[in-house]
Amino acid sequence: MPHLPQEPLNREPDIAHLTSTFLTPTKAAYDRNHGLQPHLDASTHRVRVDGAVKTTLELSIADLQNDFAQHEVVCALQCAGNRRHTMRTKIKEVQGIDWSDAAVMNCKWRGPRLSDILERAGITLTAEEQETAHVAFACYAAPCQEDTWYGSSTPLSRALRRDADIILALEMNDEPLTVGHGYPVRVVTPGIAGARAVKWLDRITVQTRESDNFYMQHDYKVLPEDAVDAESAKPYWHTVPPVQEMPVNSTIVSPAQGSTVERDADGCMTIEGYALPSGDNGPVVKVEVSADGGESWTDAELLHHKGEGKWSWKLWRAKLALPAGSTRTIYSRATDAAGNTQPKQSQWNLRGVCYNGYGEAADLTIK
């Protein structure tokens, strides 16, 4: 008998391994679970579509596969807590799993579009109501640490947009989903925080308000800086919106922080990393690196890969000519198609989410 985990599985791959391929192999993808993973039977599983709809639907996996056009999307899917370690070490301690820079995956997903399913069900809300309505996603199959179920929601206006590419994924990297990543069906929300990408999906509800699940209302929010503990955070949970779109970002994978780098014969060193666009403002159009604290910047080469698109990450490589020395720091900075660019540091917040300050490799010895 395999050992069954008693604790939720939360795991981040080695970053150099993660960025060695454009498409993240399923085995190399990070795992984030707020509870134990349910093992569901695909032959009996149903996704119920209800709420403010003309027709309530009970869709089997076969229905999702056969009754709707299948759509493929390659996108970055990241935990909103990705790079939390940088926030807590560079600015101030935060609460949450100590994610480094690898709580992100760039995979190929396939399944029906959410917009097609909502169209089949038919929305009953008025145009005005639709402006502020949400589509809630839920998994009631397994309890979580902070709630009896897992749920999230995303604005209906976005869910109805075909070009938002939100899908109910049945496949990840050309294979049925694995149990860990949501078998038999999960939501994939390109450009939106991973927390909204509900795994083991069993219910979709069109409603006039946000999901009231704990992870939507009391977690994954960028609280203001004066929320410094549970008590001072209390008044803000009701006023600060849940994280949806993720900010533009980049990180340096190589050289690793604190490492010793041998320059090439021409006196240059190579710097590599990944970059992510903000929300639906992809792709990343520029990555720059700086070895003088951000005074001057050198363009990195953006690498091209089959399957890339506005939602995917960009792997990049730069060459810098540098004198030998120690305690050197290199920064990276990405800009996306809408011109959003990374700040030197981003706002500290209690839960350590959405950190997108410059990518940084500090304490380098250059030989």
Ligand SMILES: Nc1nc2c(c(=O)[nH]1)N[C@H]1C(S)=C(S)[C@@H](COP(=O)(O)O)O[C@H]1N2
């Ligand atoms: N049902 C369910 N869905 C979930 C979660 C969860 O705990 N339960 N975690 C969410 C969070 S916070 C993230 S970041 C992503 C992680 O997806 P992964 O485990 O496939 O990496 O799934 C999301 N969907």
Ligand SMILES: [Mo]
């Ligand atoms: Mo997450």
